[in-house]
Amino acid sequence: MNILENQQLAEPVDGLYQDLETQILLNIARHLQGWEQPIATDTWLLQKLAELGRLNQENIKLIAKMSGLSQTAAERMLNAAAEDAIKNIDPGLRYLARRGLADEAVAVKKSKNVRQVMKDYRKQAKDTLNMCNTNMLYKANEKYRGLINNIAQEARGVLNSGATGVVNGTEARQQAVRRCIRQLNEKGIPAFVDKRGREWTPEAYVNMAMRNTAKNTADEVQNARIQDAGCNLIQIDSHSGARPKCAKDQGKVFDLNNGNGYTENLHGKKIRYYPWSSSSYGEPDGILGINCRHHKWPFIPGVSIQRHFPTEDMDANDRLYKQTQVQRALERDVRKQKRECMMLDAAGDAEGFEEASVRLKSKEAQLKDYVSKHKDLHRRKDREQVVGFDKNVSSGAVSVAQKHYKDWAKSIGAEAGPKKLAGYYELKYNKENEESRLYRGYVKSVNEGRISPLVKYDRYVETYGKAKRELIGIKTKDGRNVENITVHLTERIIGTHEWMAPGSSKDLKKRLDHKGASVESVRDALQNPEKIAEVKKRINQHTGEEEESVQYYGKSAIVSFNITTGTIIQTEGR
Numbered sequence: 001m002n003i004l005e006n007q008q009l010a011e012p013v014d015g016l017y018q019d020l021e022t023q024i025l026l027n028i029a030r031h032l033q034g035w036e037q038p039i040a041t042d043t044w045l046l047q048k049l050a051e052l053g054r055l056n057q058e059n060i061k062l063i064a065k066m067s068g069l070s071q072t073a074a075e076r077m078l079n080a081a082a083e084d085a086i087k088n089i090d091p092g093l094r095y096l097a098r099r100g101l102a103d104e105a106v107a108v109k110k111s112k113n114v115r116q117v118m119k120d121y122r123k124q125a126k127d128t129l130n131m132c133n134t135n136m137l138y139k140a141n142e143k144y145r146g147l148i149n150n151i152a153q154e155a156r157g158v159l160n161s162g163a164t165g166v167v168n169g170t171e172a173r174q175q176a177v178r179r180c181i182r183q184l185n186e187k188g189i190p191a192f193v194d195k196r197g198r199e200w201t202p203e204a205y206v207n208m209a210m211r212n213t214a215k216n217t218a219d220e221v222q223n224a225r226i227q228d229a230g231c232n233l234i235q236i237d238s239h240s241g242a243r244p245k246c247a248k249d250q251g252k253v254f255d256l257n258n259g260n261g262y263t264e265n266l267h268g269k270k271i272r273y274y275p276w277s278s279s280s281y282g283e284p285d286g287i288l289g290i291n292c293r294h295h296k297w298p299f300i301p302g303v304s305i306q307r308h309f310p311t312e313d314m315d316a317n318d319r320l321y322k323q324t325q326v327q328r329a330l331e332r333d334v335r336k337q338k339r340e341c342m343m344l345d346a347a348g349d350a351e352g353f354e355e356a357s358v359r360l361k362s363k364e365a366q367l368k369d370y371v372s373k374h375k376d377l378h379r380r381k382d383r384e385q386v387v388g389f390d391k392n393v394s395s396g397a398v399s400v401a402q403k404h405y406k407d408w409a410k411s412i413g414a415e416a417g418p419k420k421l422a423g424y425y426e427l428k429y430n431k432e433n434e435e436s437r438l439y440r441g442y443v444k445s446v447n448e449g450r451i452s453p454l455v456k457y458d459r460y461v462e463t464y465g466k467a468k469r470e471l472i473g474i475k476t477k478d479g480r481n482v483e484n485i486t487v488h489l490t491e492r493i494i495g496t497h498e499w500m501a502p503g504s505s506k507d508l509k510k511r512l513d514h515k516g517a518s519v520e521s522v523r524d525a526l527q528n529p530e531k532i533a534e535v536k537k538r539i540n541q542h543t544g545e546e547e548e549s550v551q552y553y554g555k556s557a558i559v560s561f562n563i564t565t566g567t568i569i570q571t572e573g574r
Contacts, residue, residue, distance in 0.1 A: 010210040017202035019387040029346040085218035105228035113224035132191040241320035441487035483566030515573035517557035525554025
């Protein structure tokens with residue numbers, strides 16, 4: 001059984017518990033309906049507490065229905081793992097027996113060793129899932145009580161602060177419902193709580209437990225067949241992206257009896273073997289430990305070929321492993337955001353659904369961006385799916401996000417930007433080129449008040465283009481070449497001085513009152529300065545490298561210039 005097959009075997013069980021968690025969370029969200037009633041928050045709280053019994057019964061039915069499905073799925077998983085392990089090991093054992101190098105292994109159905117392994121791991125899987133069922137039912141009740149109490153407490157806090165004029169607390173309750181749903185969705189319904197009090201989500205715990213159970217079943221079945229044939233040497237397979245402790249052991253041949261020496265392969269080549277006790281076996285993050293996806297295979301002296309070799313490029317190995325973990329985290333973020341959309345929709349919060357939908361498109365874009373930037377990663381749409389997030393919910397989320405983008409673009413005068421939502425997120429997250437830097441710069445400048453909302457995007461682009469054409473390639477008075485300009489320079493050329501309101505505060509004026517400067521005045525300041533200031537040294541916040549800069553004082557503009565990179569940083573009119 002390879003790594004992919006191991007993952008695929010565990011996914012049906014893992015997926016059932018992810019679906020169960022989602023359905024329990026949606027149940028909880030549905031019981032929040034009625035937050036908009038014109039009643040006191042304390043009265044609302046009592047109503048919701050009275051619904052706890054009904055919620056519990058609904059969750060019991062969900063868990064009971066899923067329990068039968070999960071037990072069946074786990075049984076199939078273990079049988080498939082055992083069959084795959086036997087299929088890989090038995091041909092070699094039969095060949096060895098024919099050569100008289102080992103005992104004839106008994107038929108699988110008659111093997112007491114195999115039967116005992118299967119019995120033990122079936123019980124282990126059943127006990128694990130039953131424990132998850134019990135924990136999730138108990139935690140669902142606990143989370144619901146905590147949720148409605150938190151909503152009531154936060155709603156009272158909003159009212160007491162004087163932040164709302166709604167006497168009955170409906171608006172305050174809406175704010176609290178939205179915030180508390182987000183918090184509950186983030187934490188989820190735990191399937192396991194460890195000794196340190198850490199709550200494991202069904203996705204994390206069931207996936208880890210079932211993957212390990214399937215892998216251990218395969219490993220121990222192979223051990224059982226090895227015992228049936230009287231063999232003791234094994235080898236560990238290799239794969240890129242292995243954890244550090246696993247990486248040092250993968251590819252090696254080990255002796256289960258803890259011997260140390262040399263053997264030979266089919267071609268008579270000497271192969272060193274190590275004592276099993278010298279490996280990282282038994283450590284949580286070691287070979288065949290928690291979340292490990294390695295396998296051990298029988299190594300038959302004079303028969304086997306060492307098909308797997310130790311990893312040489314440890315740095316590349318560690319790098320790929322870390323990249324994979326980041327991708328898994330981004331996938332979880334997408335699923336959580338989809339779930340939040342569904343919960344807010346179930347609770348009857350249309351505004352909250354809209355906000356969550358916008359965040360969903362952002363998270364999807366971030367995932368797409370990360371995968372596209374790493375050639376060894378591939379998009380897994382199945383890992384982003386959530387039960388119940390059907391076409392209706394999905395299209396509603398996209399429609400809401402599209403409307404949000406159009407309204408936002410119109411409000412800041414960005415009609416000349418991307419025409420579609422996908423184009424916006426592509427520029428915002430997925431591209432690192434001049435167009436994306438310009439668009440992000442414009443959005444930031446408008447949002448922070450550094451240029452007027454009346455300044456259209458096309459004017460911003462035009463100004464940048466003119467500055468680029470007329471400034472890059474010139475030589476300063478003291479002989480320095482201009483090789484680049486910042487996007488920030490564009491907002492400084494346009495300036496804020498001309499649109500500052502007369503009654504603006506001193507602080508705002510100090511922060512934003514930047515008089516614009518024409519491209520011509522910038523060029524004149526560089527080529528015909530009245531004064532050149534002393535060179536200053538600073539640390540680049542992005543690179544951490546030391547850089548030098550200088551200011552040129554022209555007749556109509558002051559220009560800051562990065563000597564190290566040859567880049568015009570900013571300007572201000574005089």
